[in-house]
Structure formats: structure tokens, C-alpha cells
Amino acid sequence: MPSRLPGAESRGGLxxxxxxxxxxxxxxxxxxxxxxxxxxxxxxFAFVIMRVTTPQMTTLFTDLSTEDSSGIIKDLERQAIPxxxxxxxxxxxxxxxxxxxxxxxxxxxxxxxxxxxxxEIFDKSDALGTTSFVxxxxxxxxxxxxxxxxxxxxxxxxxARVHLVLxxxxxxxxxxxxxxxxxxxxxxxxxxxxxxRAIRHVVASAVNGLKPQRVSxxxxxxxxxxxxxxxxxxxxxxxxxxxxxxxxxxNQVEAIISSVVGxxxxxxQLSADFDYNKITQTSDKYDPEGxxxxxxxxxxxxxxxxxxxxxxxxxxxxxxxxxxxxxxxARDQSKKSExxxxxxxxxxxxTEVTEVGRVNRISVAVLVDGSYSKxxxxxxxxxxxxxxxxxxxxxxxxSAIGFDQxxxxxxxxxxxxxxxxxxxxxxxxxxxxLGMLQFTKDDVMYVIELGVMMLLGLxxxxxxxxxxxxxxxxxxxxxxxxxxxxxxxxxxxxxxDANGQALLTNTTAQLIDVxxxxxxxxxxxxxxxxxxxxxxxxxxxxxVRQWLSEPAE
Numbered sequence: 001m002p003s004r005l006p007g008a009e010s011r012g013g014l015x016x017x018x019x020x021x022x023x024x025x026x027x028x029x030x031x032x033x034x035x036x037x038x039x040x041x042x043x044x045f046a047f048v049i050m051r052v053t054t055p056q057m058t059t060l061f062t063d064l065s066t067e068d069s070s071g072i073i074k075d076l077e078r079q080a081i082p083x084x085x086x087x088x089x090x091x092x093x094x095x096x097x098x099x100x101x102x103x104x105x106x107x108x109x110x111x112x113x114x115x116x117x118x119x120e121i122f123d124k125s126d127a128l129g130t131t132s133f134v135x136x137x138x139x140x141x142x143x144x145x146x147x148x149x150x151x152x153x154x155x156x157x158x159x160a161r162v163h164l165v166l167x168x169x170x171x172x173x174x175x176x177x178x179x180x181x182x183x184x185x186x187x188x189x190x191x192x193x194x195x196x197r198a199i200r201h202v203v204a205s206a207v208n209g210l211k212p213q214r215v216s217x218x219x220x221x222x223x224x225x226x227x228x229x230x231x232x233x234x235x236x237x238x239x240x241x242x243x244x245x246x247x248x249x250x251n252q253v254e255a256i257i258s259s260v261v262g263x264x265x266x267x268x269q270l271s272a273d274f275d276y277n278k279i280t281q282t283s284d285k286y287d288p289e290g291x292x293x294x295x296x297x298x299x300x301x302x303x304x305x306x307x308x309x310x311x312x313x314x315x316x317x318x319x320x321x322x323x324x325x326x327x328x329x330a331r332d333q334s335k336k337s338e339x340x341x342x343x344x345x346x347x348x349x350x351t352e353v354t355e356v357g358r359v360n361r362i363s364v365a366v367l368v369d370g371s372y373s374k375x376x377x378x379x380x381x382x383x384x385x386x387x388x389x390x391x392x393x394x395x396x397x398x399s400a401i402g403f404d405q406x407x408x409x410x411x412x413x414x415x416x417x418x419x420x421x422x423x424x425x426x427x428x429x430x431x432x433x434l435g436m437l438q439f440t441k442d443d444v445m446y447v448i449e450l451g452v453m454m455l456l457g458l459x460x461x462x463x464x465x466x467x468x469x470x471x472x473x474x475x476x477x478x479x480x481x482x483x484x485x486x487x488x489x490x491x492x493x494x495x496x497d498a499n500g501q502a503l504l505t506n507t508t509a510q511l512i513d514v515x516x517x518x519x520x521x522x523x524x525x526x527x528x529x530x531x532x533x534x535x536x537x538x539x540x541x542x543x544v545r546q547w548l549s550e551p552a553e
Contacts, residue, residue: 037464041460041464041465044456044457044460045457048453048456048457055082055095055096055097056095056096056446057084057093057095057096058093058094058095058096058099059091059092059093059099060072060083060092060094060099060102060103061091061092061112062090062091063090063091063159064089064092064112065112066089068111068112069085069089069090069092071111071112072092072106072111072112073085073092075105075106075109075111076092076094076102081094081098081102082094082095140164140166143206144161144162144163144164145162146206147162147164147202147203147206148160148161148162150202150206151183151185151199151202151203154195154198154199155195156187156188156189156190156191156195157185157186157187157188157191158186158187158188159185159186160183160184160185160186161183161184161185162181162182162183163181163182163183164179164181165179165180165181166207167179176209178209178210178211178214179207179208179210179214180210180214180216181203181204181207181210181214181216182215182216182217183199183203183215183217183218184218184219184220185199185217185218185219185220185225186219186220187219191225193239193240194240196217196225196226197212197226199215199217200212200215200217200226203215241274241357242272242274242357245272245274245359246270246271246272249270249272249362249400249401250268250269250270252400253268253270253364253366253397253400253401254267254268256396256397256400257368257393257396257397260393260396261369261385261393262369265368265369266366266367266368266369267366267367267368268364268365268366268367269364269365270362270363270364270365270401271362271364272359272361272362272363273359273360273361273362273363274357274358274359274360275354275357275358275360276357277354278353278354278355279352279353279354280352280353281351281352281353281354282349282350282351283350283352284347284348284349284350285347285348285349285350286345286346286347286348287345287346287347287348288345290345290346291343291346292344292346293341293342293343293344294342294343295341295342296339296340296341296342297339297340297341298338298339298340299337299338299339299340300335300336300337300338301335301337301338302333302334302335302336303333303334303335304333304334359407360407360408361407361408361409361410362401362402362403362407362409362410363409363410363411364397364401364410364411364412365412365414366394366397366411366412366413366414367414367415367416368385368390368393368413368414368415369415369416369417369418370382370383370385370415371383371385382417384415390413390415393413394411394413397411397413398411
């Protein structure tokens with residue numbers, strides 16, 4: 001290898017001296033500022049690198065219990081998969097590209113269990129050494145756990161606990177106590193009446209002998225959602241039936257009016273008065289004209305008697321007796337006839353049952369907008385609808401609701417100008433490359449975040465680092481020029497030319513052409529090499545021979 005020339009070492013020494021002089025000239029405050037900026041830049045780029053290299057995290061499971069969280073964390077640590085815990089362990093985040101595989105793997109191991117014990121309690125139980133009492137307790141726990149899991153599957157329910165009371169029939173008792181249930185739920189928002197009723201029926205259907213009226217539901221705030229009172233259930237059903245009837249009728253009326261005045265130019269309010277009394281009425285009706293002969297009975301009697309002057313003899317009583325005297329005998333004859341007819345009268349028995357939810361009256365209020373037309377200037381002008389149009393609309397409404405004047409139904413149609421609603425621009429669907437690639441919101445936000453970080457990095461590179469580097473390089477060149485072209489005097493005095501102007505001072509630096517400085521430094525280096533060759537001719541000849549003997553590359 002060729003030996004390093006002394007000129008290169010002297011040039012490196014000049015650069016080092018210039019850098020030291022530059023740092024001394026900056027002062028302590030500027031040095032601290034540069035150190036702080038450098039530290040901040042290193043931290044910034046370290047954060048950017050870590051953020052870019054860190055995998056994108058997404059939700060694995062939410063609303064986990066403490067037992068499920070601990071089991072899932074142990075499995076993730078065993079597989080060496082990075083994860084994050086949030087909401088005090090109720091939410092676990094894992095890399096997005098591993099979510100599906102992890103869910104299937106954890107489901108294979110029975111995780112998450114849902115914060116309760118289900119029928120899996122019998123998987124590892126020893127049936128031979130278990131008493132009937134323990135079996136009954138396990139069955140009750142399993143049934144409560146399975147019902148809690150089913151209830152949590154309903155929308156708006158975060159967690160649920162179920163308590164069942166299944167009493168046994170006492171000995172020598174004919175009646176069995178009815179079972180009951182109590183449910184505590186934690187909800188997001190508020191449950192609708194049909195959801196509460198659905199929960200009660202699900203639990204009642206899963207437990208033998210349990211009635212929906214015996215199920216109580218309480219939320220996490222202690223508010224009673226269902227107390228099992230029959231009257232409350234009937235009122236809830238009646239209110240729901242009335243709301244459904246009003247909604248259906250309102251939609252029908254609004255649809256038929258919108259087809260006439262235009263979509264969004266009609267408002268319909270409908271109120272129905274329901275009768276929730278159940279009436280049972282029985283009536284009997286007799287028709288005298290519709291008689292039918294059921295039976296007929298006829299009876300006839302006849303008798304005859306003779307007068308003998310009041311004498312009673314054996315001869316008179318014998319049959320075939322003839323009056324020997326030949327005298328005429330007077331006889332008394334009687335005849336009796338009796339007829340009995342039985343008729344069946346037609347009878348009609350009618351029983352009427354009026355169920356709960358009979359409509360007593362319907363009231364409808366319809367508000368329609370006017371018509372719009374353009375004038376000569378192209379402006380829209382509002383015009384009221386004529387009375388004839390309003391009457392026709394009212395006729396349509398009466399036909400749609402089944403108007404009954406005897407029932408007291410009311411229909412009002414009013415024409416007023418609608419207030420102008422703010423125009424909301426339609427949301428444009430993703431098209432082009434974004435629509436073809438089907439980017440999700442998380443992917444778009446991730447790309448935007450990376451773009452912002454890259455932009456900040458470029459700003460810091462061109463606005464902070466580049467000026468500092470240029471300043472350091474310029475200071476090194478100026479220091480080298482000062483040392484090579486105009487060396488300072490040994491006694492500390494300044495060099496002065498013929499005109500009395502200062503050439504170099506310790507406080508003022510002159511502007512020096514970079515090309516001239518480099519030329520002067522190169523000339524000085526060549527001059528010093530020549531002096532060294534003259535002083536040491538043998539060493540110089542040896543170095544030249546080594547260079548000549550080396551093969552050309």
C-alpha cells in the first residue's frame with residue numbers, strides 16, 4: 001500500500017483546527033442549542049422509524065372479563081405475538097394481519113368464555129364421585145351461564161348476569177312453587193320495549209315452568225326495566241300495538257300524498273285512540289214465527305147410561321138384558337176428545353268478545369307545501385294550493401284511514417310554506433384507484449400519517465440540517481484559509497499592509513474566495529512535499545520505486 005503523505009496529515013490537522021476554532025467561536029449557548037437540536041432530531045427520526053416499522057394494531061376482542069383477558073394474554077405470550085391492553089384489560093389489540101388466525105386459534109381453545117361458566121363445566125367433571133346436590137348446582141350454573149351468553153348476543157347489551165330460582169316441590173304437596181329469574185344487564189344507550197320483552201321470553205322458554213311475568217330485569221344503574229307485573233306487560237303490549245298502527249297508517253297517508261305533491265313536501269301526524277277494555281257480551285234471540293211441531297197427542301172418551309126408575313136389580317145389570325115389559329128405556333150418552341201439541345220455538349244465542357285494542361277514534365293532521373314556479377327573472381315563486389286541491393287531498397286521506405264520522409274521526413289538511421332546509425351535499429363514493437383497491441378508513445389514515453411524517457422529515461432535513469452542515473463546512477474552509485494564506489504573527493499583533501489596513505484580525509473575518517483558498521492550500525502542500533524530497537532524497541527514491549513496482553489496477 002502507498003504510504004500516507006505528510007501533506008494529507010497536515011490538511012486533516014488544518015480541518016480539525018478549523019472545526020475546533022469554529023466551535024470555540026460559537027460559544028457555550030450556541031453549542032447547547034446545537035446539542036439540543038441534534039438530540040431532538042435523533043429522537044424525531046427514531047420515533048418515525050419505530051412508528052413505520054411497528055405493525056398496525058387492531059382490536060382482537062372487546063368487553064373481556066378478567067379471566068378471559070388473562071387466558072388470552074398467556075396464549076399470546078406463548079406464541080410471542082405483540083399485543084396492547086386498553087380499558088383496564090377489557091380490550092386487546094394485536095397486529096392486523098394476525099387477527100383472523102388468532103381468533104380461530106383462541107376459539108379452538110374455548111376462549112373467550114364470555115365471563116361465565118356454561119355447559120363446558122360437565123366436560124371435565126367426575127360423574128362417579130359427584131353427589132346429586134353438586135350435579136344440580138352445576139346444572140344451575142351452566143344454565144345461568146348459557147343464558148347470560150345468549151343475552152349478550154343481543155344488540156346494545158355489553159354484559160349480563162342471570163340468577164335462576166328453581167324451587168323443588170315439597171313432600172306431600174300438590175302444588176309446585178313457580179320458578180323465577182332476575183337479570184342484571186349493562187347496556188349501551190337504552191333498550192327498547194320489544195328487546196326487554198324478547199329477553200324475558202328467551203329466558204322463560206329456556207327454563208321449564210318459568211313464565212315471562214316472573215322474570216325481572218335491572219340495568220347497571222339500578223333502574224327497573226321489567227318487574228314482572230302483568231298489568232305493566234299488558235300496557236306495554238297495548239302501547240306497542242298503538243304505535244305500530246299509527247306508524248303504518250301514517251306511512252300509507254304520507255305515501256299517497258307524496259305521490260301528488262312530491263316527495264318531502266308533506267308532513268303527516270296521526271293519533272289513534274285505542275280502547276284496551278276487553279268486553280264479553282252474550283245475547284239470546286227467540287223467533288215466535290219459526291216454531292216447529294215437536295210432538296202431538298190426541299185422546300177421545302165416550303160413555304152411555306140408561307134410566308130404570310131408580311131400581312137397581314141383577315137383571316138390569318146383566319148383559320143382554322131386555323126389558324120384558326117392552327117399555328122404552330131412556331139412555332144418557334157423552335163423548336170427550338183431547339189433543340195436546342208441543343212446539344219447539346227457535347232460539348239464537350250470540351256471544352261477542354271485543355279484544356283489547358279497539359280503535360275509538362283517529363285524528364289526522366296533514367301539512368302540505370305549496371307549488372313553486374319560475375318567473376321571468378328565473379327566480380322561484382311560491383304559490384298556494386287551491387281549496388279544490390286541498391279537498392281532494394282530504395278525500396284521499398279519509399279513504400286511506402277508513403274514516404268513520406260516527407266514530408268521531410277528524411282530518412285536517414293545511415297548506416303552508418315549508419322552511420328551507422340546509423342543503424347537504426351528497427357523500428361521494430370512492431371512485432378510481434381508491435374504489436378499485438377498496439381501501440378502508442384505517443388504511444387511508446395510516447398512509448396519511450406516513451406522508452405527514454415524511455414531509456416533516458424533509459422539512460427538518462432541508463431547513464435545519466442542511467444549513468448547519470453548510471455553515472460548518474464554510475467555517476472549516478475559512479479557518480484553513482486563515483492558517484495557510486495569512487498566518488498570524490507569533491507575538492499576537494496583526495499584519496498591516498502598505499496602506500495601513502488590517503489584513504487579519506482576531507475579531508473580523510474577511511471574505512475569501514473558495515477557489516483561491518483551495519489553490520493556495522494545494523500550492524503550499526506541493527511546496528512542502530518538494531522540501532521534504534530535497535531533505536530526504538533516499539527515502540523519496542525508495543517510495544517512488546515502491547510505487548513503480550506495484551501493478552497497475
